[in-house]
Amino acid sequence: MLRYALGFFMICSTLSADKYTAKDYTRLVGMQGFSDQLLQMHFKLYEGYVKNSNDLLAKLESLSSSGGASSYEYGALKRRLRWEFDGMRLHELYFDNLGGSGVINQKSTLFAALTLQFGSFEKWKSDFIATGLVRGIGWAILYYDPEQRRLVNCWINEHDVGHLATGRPILIMDVFEHAYMPQYGLDRAQYITSFFANINWDVVASRYATVNESKKP
Numbered sequence: 001m002l003r004y005a006l007g008f009f010m011i012c013s014t015l016s017a018d019k020y021t022a023k024d025y026t027r028l029v030g031m032q033g034f035s036d037q038l039l040q041m042h043f044k045l046y047e048g049y050v051k052n053s054n055d056l057l058a059k060l061e062s063l064s065s066s067g068g069a070s071s072y073e074y075g076a077l078k079r080r081l082r083w084e085f086d087g088m089r090l091h092e093l094y095f096d097n098l099g100g101s102g103v104i105n106q107k108s109t110l111f112a113a114l115t116l117q118f119g120s121f122e123k124w125k126s127d128f129i130a131t132g133l134v135r136g137i138g139w140a141i142l143y144y145d146p147e148q149r150r151l152v153n154c155w156i157n158e159h160d161v162g163h164l165a166t167g168r169p170i171l172i173m174d175v176f177e178h179a180y181m182p183q184y185g186l187d188r189a190q191y192i193t194s195f196f197a198n199i200n201w202d203v204v205a206s207r208y209a210t211v212n213e214s215k216k217p
C-alpha cells in the first residue's frame, strides 16, 4: 500500500512538473485551399493556448502550495484552465487530421461503421457539413461513444463546454472565424470543402480503430 502511495505521489509530482510543448505543424503549409498566411496565424494562435495552459498550471500550483486554494483567483484560474487546455488539445486534433489526400479508405473499419450507421458515407458527410455550418463559432466533432459503440456528429460551441462525456473525438473541424474568415470571408461552406479535400483519413481511421478495438471484450 505504501509502495502504491509512493508511486502515485511520484507520478503526480512528475506530471505537475511537465510542461506542454507546442507541436510543429509546418508540414501543413502548402495545403491546397489553405493560404500560408491563414495557417501561420492559426499556428500562432494554437501556440498561445499551449503557453497559457503551462502558465495557468504553474500559477495554480503556486497558489495551491502557498495556501491560496480557497481564493477567488484560484477558482477563476481553475475555470480558465479548461478553456486554454481544450483550445490546445482540440487544435492538435484538428491539425493532426489535416494534410492528407481527403480520400477515405473504403476498406477501413471507419468507412464501414459510417456507412452502417448513416446509410452511406455521403449521408454521414452531409450531416457533418450541416453540423459545421451551424451558425455561431465553434467546432464540428465526430465522436465515438464507446458505451453504445456509436458515431455521433456534434456541434461544440466553446472549447470548454458541451463535450460528450466519455466521447472520443475522431474527426475535428475548427469553425471559429479565425479558421477561415481571413481567407474565405463569410463563405464557410467553401472552407469546409477545402477542409474535406485535405483530411488525413489514415489518422482519423486510426483513431477510430484504437477506440473501437479497446471496447472489444
Ligand SMILES: [Fe+2]
Residues within 6 Å of the ligand: 042, 045, 091, 174, 176, 178, 179
Ligand atoms: Fe482555431
